Amino acid sequence: MWYKDVKQFKEVSGYEIDGKWYPRVTRIISIKSKPALDIFYEQVGSISAAKEITNKSAEEGTKVHEAIEAIMKGEEPVYEDWLKPSVTAFKNFLSFQNIKVVPEHIERRFVHPDERYAGTIDTLATIDGKFGVLDIxxxxxxxxxxxxxxxxxxxxxxxxxxxxxxxWILRIDQTQSCAKCKATMRTKGGREKIKTASSSKKCEAEGHEWQDTKGIIELKEFPFWRDDYGAFLAAKKLWEWENDYWLRQAGYL
Ligand SMILES: [Zn+2]
Known part of the structure:
Protein backbone atom coordinates (compact mmCIF):
# COMPACT_ATOMS: atom_id res chain seq x y z
CA MET A 1 0.00 0.00 0.00
CA TRP A 2 1.08 3.55 -0.68
CA TYR A 3 1.24 6.14 2.12
CA LYS A 4 1.47 9.92 1.79
CA ASP A 5 3.74 10.30 4.79
CA VAL A 6 4.65 8.67 8.07
CA LYS A 7 1.75 10.40 9.84
CA GLN A 8 -0.71 8.73 7.51
CA PHE A 9 1.07 5.38 7.84
CA LYS A 10 0.84 5.54 11.63
CA GLU A 11 -2.83 6.53 11.58
CA VAL A 12 -3.82 3.77 9.19
CA SER A 13 -1.63 1.05 10.68
CA GLY A 14 -1.77 1.44 14.42
CA TYR A 15 -2.61 3.21 17.64
CA GLU A 16 -0.85 5.77 19.77
CA ILE A 17 -1.11 4.52 23.36
CA ASP A 18 0.42 6.44 26.27
CA GLY A 19 2.63 8.37 23.87
CA LYS A 20 3.88 5.25 22.10
CA TRP A 21 2.84 3.97 18.71
CA TYR A 22 1.96 0.29 18.10
CA PRO A 23 0.82 -1.49 14.94
CA ARG A 24 -2.67 -3.02 15.03
CA VAL A 25 -3.29 -6.77 14.90
CA THR A 26 -5.76 -6.54 11.99
CA ARG A 27 -3.26 -4.47 9.99
CA ILE A 28 -0.47 -6.95 10.63
CA ILE A 29 -2.49 -9.96 9.54
CA SER A 30 -3.52 -8.19 6.33
CA ILE A 31 -0.07 -9.23 5.04
CA LYS A 32 -1.38 -12.76 4.59
CA SER A 33 -2.79 -13.29 1.10
CA LYS A 34 -6.45 -14.19 0.80
CA PRO A 35 -7.13 -16.17 -2.39
CA ALA A 36 -10.90 -15.88 -1.80
CA LEU A 37 -10.56 -12.13 -2.34
CA ASP A 38 -9.38 -12.68 -5.92
CA ILE A 39 -12.52 -14.69 -6.65
CA PHE A 40 -14.63 -11.92 -5.11
CA TYR A 41 -12.95 -9.26 -7.28
CA GLU A 42 -13.48 -11.37 -10.34
CA GLN A 43 -17.16 -11.96 -9.59
CA VAL A 44 -17.83 -8.29 -8.89
CA GLY A 45 -16.04 -7.24 -12.07
CA SER A 46 -14.15 -4.13 -11.01
CA ILE A 47 -11.95 -2.99 -8.15
CA SER A 48 -14.03 0.13 -7.50
CA ALA A 49 -17.24 -1.90 -7.30
CA ALA A 50 -15.54 -4.37 -4.97
CA LYS A 51 -14.32 -1.52 -2.76
CA GLU A 52 -17.81 -0.07 -2.54
CA ILE A 53 -19.23 -3.43 -1.42
CA THR A 54 -16.37 -3.92 1.04
CA ASN A 55 -16.88 -0.48 2.60
CA LYS A 56 -20.62 -0.89 2.83
CA SER A 57 -20.32 -4.32 4.43
CA ALA A 58 -17.80 -2.92 6.91
CA GLU A 59 -20.38 -0.28 7.90
CA GLU A 60 -23.04 -2.95 8.23
CA GLY A 61 -20.64 -5.05 10.30
CA THR A 62 -20.07 -2.14 12.68
CA LYS A 63 -23.82 -1.75 13.16
CA VAL A 64 -24.21 -5.45 13.95
CA HIS A 65 -21.32 -5.20 16.45
CA GLU A 66 -22.91 -2.17 18.15
CA ALA A 67 -26.30 -3.84 18.50
CA ILE A 68 -24.93 -7.19 19.69
CA GLU A 69 -22.52 -5.63 22.17
CA ALA A 70 -25.30 -3.45 23.58
CA ILE A 71 -27.49 -6.54 24.07
CA MET A 72 -24.64 -8.36 25.82
CA LYS A 73 -24.38 -5.36 28.16
CA GLY A 74 -28.06 -5.80 28.97
CA GLU A 75 -29.18 -2.71 27.06
CA GLU A 76 -32.10 -2.44 24.63
CA PRO A 77 -30.41 -0.93 21.59
CA VAL A 78 -32.10 1.03 18.83
CA TYR A 79 -31.13 -0.48 15.49
CA GLU A 80 -32.03 -0.21 11.82
CA ASP A 81 -34.80 -2.45 10.50
CA TRP A 82 -32.58 -4.48 8.19
CA LEU A 83 -30.65 -6.01 11.08
CA LYS A 84 -33.71 -7.15 12.99
CA PRO A 85 -33.31 -10.82 11.90
CA SER A 86 -29.77 -10.87 13.39
CA VAL A 87 -30.88 -9.20 16.63
CA THR A 88 -33.88 -11.51 17.02
CA ALA A 89 -31.75 -14.59 16.38
CA PHE A 90 -29.13 -13.43 18.87
CA LYS A 91 -31.69 -12.74 21.60
CA ASN A 92 -33.18 -16.16 20.98
CA PHE A 93 -29.69 -17.69 21.14
CA LEU A 94 -29.07 -16.04 24.52
CA SER A 95 -32.19 -17.68 25.93
CA PHE A 96 -30.39 -21.04 25.87
CA GLN A 97 -26.70 -20.08 25.72
CA ASN A 98 -25.48 -17.97 28.59
CA ILE A 99 -22.77 -15.45 27.61
CA LYS A 100 -21.57 -13.35 30.51
CA VAL A 101 -19.69 -10.14 29.77
CA VAL A 102 -18.43 -7.23 31.83
CA PRO A 103 -19.19 -3.91 30.08
CA GLU A 104 -15.61 -2.64 30.64
CA HIS A 105 -14.30 -5.51 28.54
CA ILE A 106 -16.30 -4.54 25.47
CA GLU A 107 -14.27 -2.78 22.73
CA ARG A 108 -11.28 -2.81 25.02
CA ARG A 109 -7.95 -1.67 23.64
CA PHE A 110 -4.81 -3.55 24.63
CA VAL A 111 -1.06 -3.58 24.07
CA HIS A 112 1.43 -6.41 24.05
CA PRO A 113 4.42 -4.49 25.42
CA ASP A 114 7.06 -7.15 24.68
CA GLU A 115 5.98 -8.00 21.14
CA ARG A 116 4.89 -4.38 20.61
CA TYR A 117 1.51 -4.65 18.96
CA ALA A 118 -1.94 -3.39 19.91
CA GLY A 119 -5.54 -4.09 19.12
CA THR A 120 -9.16 -3.76 20.15
CA ILE A 121 -11.13 -6.80 21.18
CA ASP A 122 -14.88 -7.11 20.79
CA THR A 123 -15.12 -8.44 24.33
CA LEU A 124 -13.98 -10.94 26.91
CA ALA A 125 -16.68 -13.38 27.98
CA THR A 126 -17.48 -16.23 30.31
CA ILE A 127 -19.23 -19.09 28.55
CA ASP A 128 -19.90 -22.49 30.15
CA GLY A 129 -17.54 -21.64 33.00
CA LYS A 130 -14.63 -20.74 30.72
CA PHE A 131 -13.16 -17.26 30.32
CA GLY A 132 -11.96 -16.16 26.92
CA VAL A 133 -11.83 -13.71 24.05
CA LEU A 134 -15.07 -13.39 22.10
CA ASP A 135 -14.83 -12.05 18.58
CA ILE A 136 -17.92 -11.23 16.53
CA TRP A 168 -14.73 -18.01 20.57
CA ILE A 169 -15.95 -16.74 17.26
CA LEU A 170 -19.55 -15.62 17.39
CA ARG A 171 -20.75 -15.51 13.81
CA ILE A 172 -23.87 -13.51 13.08
CA ASP A 173 -25.33 -13.50 9.62
CA GLN A 174 -28.66 -13.35 7.87
CA THR A 175 -29.97 -15.01 4.74
CA GLN A 176 -33.14 -15.76 2.82
CA SER A 177 -34.12 -19.22 1.67
CA CYS A 178 -36.12 -20.15 -1.39
CA ALA A 179 -39.48 -21.73 -0.61
CA LYS A 180 -39.23 -24.00 -3.65
CA CYS A 181 -35.60 -25.18 -3.71
CA LYS A 182 -32.55 -25.26 -1.45
CA ALA A 183 -31.07 -21.96 -2.70
CA THR A 184 -30.14 -19.22 -0.26
CA MET A 185 -29.56 -15.51 -0.79
CA ARG A 186 -27.30 -13.34 1.30
CA THR A 187 -27.44 -9.56 0.94
CA LYS A 188 -24.32 -7.79 2.11
CA GLY A 189 -22.78 -4.47 1.21
CA GLY A 190 -25.61 -3.94 -1.28
CA ARG A 191 -24.74 -7.15 -3.12
CA GLU A 192 -27.06 -10.11 -3.41
CA LYS A 193 -25.26 -13.41 -3.47
CA ILE A 194 -27.24 -16.49 -4.35
CA LYS A 195 -26.05 -19.98 -3.49
CA THR A 196 -27.81 -22.65 -5.46
CA ALA A 197 -28.08 -26.37 -4.86
CA SER A 198 -28.38 -29.23 -7.33
CA SER A 199 -32.14 -29.00 -6.82
CA SER A 200 -32.17 -25.35 -7.98
CA LYS A 201 -31.91 -25.80 -11.77
CA LYS A 202 -35.61 -25.68 -12.61
CA CYS A 203 -36.25 -23.01 -10.00
CA GLU A 204 -33.54 -20.77 -11.40
CA ALA A 205 -35.34 -20.61 -14.73
CA GLU A 206 -38.73 -19.93 -13.13
CA GLY A 207 -37.44 -17.58 -10.45
CA HIS A 208 -36.87 -18.32 -6.78
CA GLU A 209 -39.47 -17.60 -4.17
CA TRP A 210 -37.53 -15.82 -1.44
CA GLN A 211 -38.83 -16.09 2.08
CA ASP A 212 -38.30 -13.65 4.96
CA THR A 213 -34.73 -12.98 6.04
CA LYS A 214 -33.59 -15.17 8.92
CA GLY A 215 -30.75 -14.56 11.35
CA ILE A 216 -28.01 -17.14 11.81
CA ILE A 217 -25.96 -17.51 14.98
CA GLU A 218 -22.92 -19.72 15.25
CA LEU A 219 -20.67 -19.91 18.30
CA LYS A 220 -17.46 -21.85 17.96
CA GLU A 221 -14.65 -22.31 20.45
CA PHE A 222 -10.98 -22.51 19.42
CA PRO A 223 -9.14 -23.55 22.60
CA PHE A 224 -5.70 -24.30 21.09
CA TRP A 225 -4.13 -21.00 20.18
CA ARG A 226 -0.33 -21.42 20.51
CA ASP A 227 0.26 -22.59 16.97
CA ASP A 228 -1.90 -19.77 15.60
CA TYR A 229 0.11 -17.33 17.70
CA GLY A 230 3.31 -18.61 16.10
CA ALA A 231 1.75 -17.90 12.72
CA PHE A 232 0.77 -14.41 13.89
CA LEU A 233 4.33 -13.61 14.99
CA ALA A 234 5.62 -14.84 11.62
CA ALA A 235 3.08 -12.62 9.84
CA LYS A 236 4.16 -9.73 12.04
CA LYS A 237 7.79 -10.25 11.08
CA LEU A 238 6.82 -10.25 7.41
CA TRP A 239 4.65 -7.16 7.82
CA GLU A 240 7.53 -5.35 9.52
CA TRP A 241 9.83 -6.35 6.70
CA GLU A 242 7.45 -5.05 4.08
CA ASN A 243 6.88 -1.76 5.92
CA ASP A 244 10.46 -1.34 7.02
CA TYR A 245 10.75 2.10 5.36
CA TRP A 246 7.81 3.55 7.30
CA LEU A 247 8.49 1.71 10.55
CA ARG A 248 11.96 3.25 10.71
CA GLN A 249 10.48 6.71 10.25
CA ALA A 250 7.92 5.92 12.93
CA GLY A 251 10.77 5.06 15.29
CA TYR A 252 9.45 1.52 15.64
CA LEU A 253 12.41 -0.24 14.03
ZN1 LIG B 1 -35.51 -21.65 -5.67
Missing amino acids: KTSAAIYRDYNMQTAAYIAALGKEFPKLTTR
Missing part, protein backbone atom coordinates in the same frame (compact mmCIF):
# COMPACT_ATOMS: atom_id res chain seq x y z
CA LYS A 137 -17.89 -11.88 12.79
CA THR A 138 -20.56 -11.11 10.22
CA SER A 139 -19.09 -13.36 7.52
CA ALA A 140 -20.65 -16.20 5.56
CA ALA A 141 -18.48 -18.73 7.42
CA ILE A 142 -15.86 -18.98 10.15
CA TYR A 143 -12.52 -18.68 8.40
CA ARG A 144 -9.24 -19.99 9.72
CA ASP A 145 -7.62 -16.56 9.43
CA TYR A 146 -9.64 -15.43 12.45
CA ASN A 147 -7.57 -17.79 14.60
CA MET A 148 -4.43 -15.77 13.97
CA GLN A 149 -6.16 -12.59 15.06
CA THR A 150 -7.69 -13.99 18.25
CA ALA A 151 -4.45 -15.80 19.21
CA ALA A 152 -2.72 -12.41 19.18
CA TYR A 153 -5.47 -11.11 21.49
CA ILE A 154 -5.09 -13.95 24.01
CA ALA A 155 -1.30 -13.68 24.04
CA ALA A 156 -1.49 -9.96 24.78
CA LEU A 157 -4.25 -10.10 27.41
CA GLY A 158 -3.02 -13.22 29.21
CA LYS A 159 -0.79 -11.29 31.63
CA GLU A 160 -3.55 -9.01 32.79
CA PHE A 161 -6.12 -11.85 32.86
CA PRO A 162 -4.42 -15.09 34.00
CA LYS A 163 -7.75 -16.95 33.76
CA LEU A 164 -8.02 -16.20 30.08
CA THR A 165 -7.70 -19.58 28.41
CA THR A 166 -9.82 -19.75 25.31
CA ARG A 167 -11.52 -17.87 22.49
